[in-house]
Amino acid sequence: MEIINKFSMNILSRSANEGFARATVAAFAAQLDPTLEEINDIKTAVSEAVTNCIVHAYRESIGKIYISGEITDTNIIKIKIRDNGCGIENVEKAMEPLYTTVGGERAGLGFAVMQSFMDSIRVRSHVGKGTTILLSKKIAPRYTVNG
Amino acid sequence: MSVDISVNGEVTTAYLNGEIDHHTAASIRNAIDNAAELNMPALLVLDFTRVSFMDSSGIGLVMGRYRNLSRRGGKLHITGTSPQIYKVMKLSGIEKLATIDECKK
Numbered sequence: 153m154e155i156i157n158k159f160s161m162n163i164l165s166r167s168a169n170e171g172f173a174r175a176t177v178a179a180f181a182a183q184l185d186p187t188l189e190e191i192n193d194i195k196t197a198v199s200e201a202v203t204n205c206i207v208h209a210y211r212e213s214i215g216k217i218y219i220s221g222e223i224t225d226t227n228i229i230k231i232k233i234r235d236n237g238c239g240i241e242n243v244e245k246a247m248e249p250l251y252t253t254v255g256g257e258r259a260g261l262g263f264a265v266m267q268s269f270m271d272s273i274r275v276r277s278h279v280g281k282g283t284t285i286l287l288s289k290k291i292a293p294r295y296t297v298n299g
Numbered sequence: 300m301s302v303d304i305s306v307n308g309e310v311t312t313a314y315l316n317g318e319i320d321h322h323t324a325a326s327i328r329n330a331i332d333n334a335a336e337l338n339m340p341a342l343l344v345l346d347f348t349r350v351s352f353m354d355s356s357g358i359g360l361v362m363g364r365y366r367n368l369s370r371r372g373g374k375l376h377i378t379g380t381s382p383q384i385y386k387v388m389k390l391s392g393i394e395k396l397a398t399i400d401e402c403k404k
């Protein structure tokens with residue numbers, strides 16, 4: 153398996169960047185010729201991960217969110233979303249559907265969306281240091297007749 | 300993002316427009332709640348026909364409106380969802396709390 157393309161960027165944890173981040177990753181993924189459903193799955197998962205950096209990792213402060221992506225010759229897109237925020241004490245618990253640590257109107261479904269819309273998710277987190285989310289999805293090759 | 304409200308007797312409809320995420324959810328919530336407090340609808344309809352994207356922040360928004368409504372016996376109906384939005388709605392189990400139309404293709 154070989155990496156055939158990559159990008160990386162960083163953004164400030166401002167909520168206005170949620171739309172920018174998911175649109176950018178979707179534009180990168182477009183070169184794999186995904187279906188509309190596949191592109192929407194990626195957009196939704198990225199939106200969840202980036203929002204978590206803004207809402208949970210940095211809270212009232214503003215920090216940097218590092219986003220990178222890779223495409224392999226096996227038609228897999230891998231996306232990494234990292235923050236240097238507060239970290240997650242109990243990752244297993246945080247990933248349970250409906251679990252949320254903030255009041256207001258969080259649904260507690262961000263991780264559930266990432267899990268069900270992507271093929272795989274890995275979470276690495278250290279309290280006080282930050283969190284890294286690795287998402288990957290295989291895009292089914294589409295063969296067209298007459299190009 | 301914008302919200303248009305129409306009132307027809309007991310039914311208040313909120314036509315949502317744009318993308319729904321954590322960034323836009325607060326202003327949408329305020330627009331819907333202001334209309335609901337004013338009109339006290341028996342039925343609140345959230346129309347997603349012109350919503351191009353929604354993540355789980357939208358689920359929080361719908362659940363919050365459901366809680367407010369059900370406190371005074373009001374009902375919630377969801378319509379006009381795209382396949383992307385319908386998929387997020389389904390994952391949340393919201394159809395146990397509100398009625399939802401099958402998504403448009």
Ligand SMILES: Nc1ncnc2c1ncn2[C@@H]1O[C@H](COP(=O)(O)OP(=O)(O)O)[C@@H](O)[C@H]1O
Nearest residue numbers: 204208209246252253258259260261262263283
């Ligand atoms: N990047 C992060 N940094 C710190 N905590 C996080 C991060 N992402 C998620 N969490 C924790 O995991 C919980 C569950 O996240 P999620 O499933 O997205 O639900 P929600 O965002 O609605 O709370 C959050 O409430 C928060 O406590």
Ligand SMILES: [Mg+2]
Nearest residue numbers: 200203204262
């Ligand atoms: Mg979340």
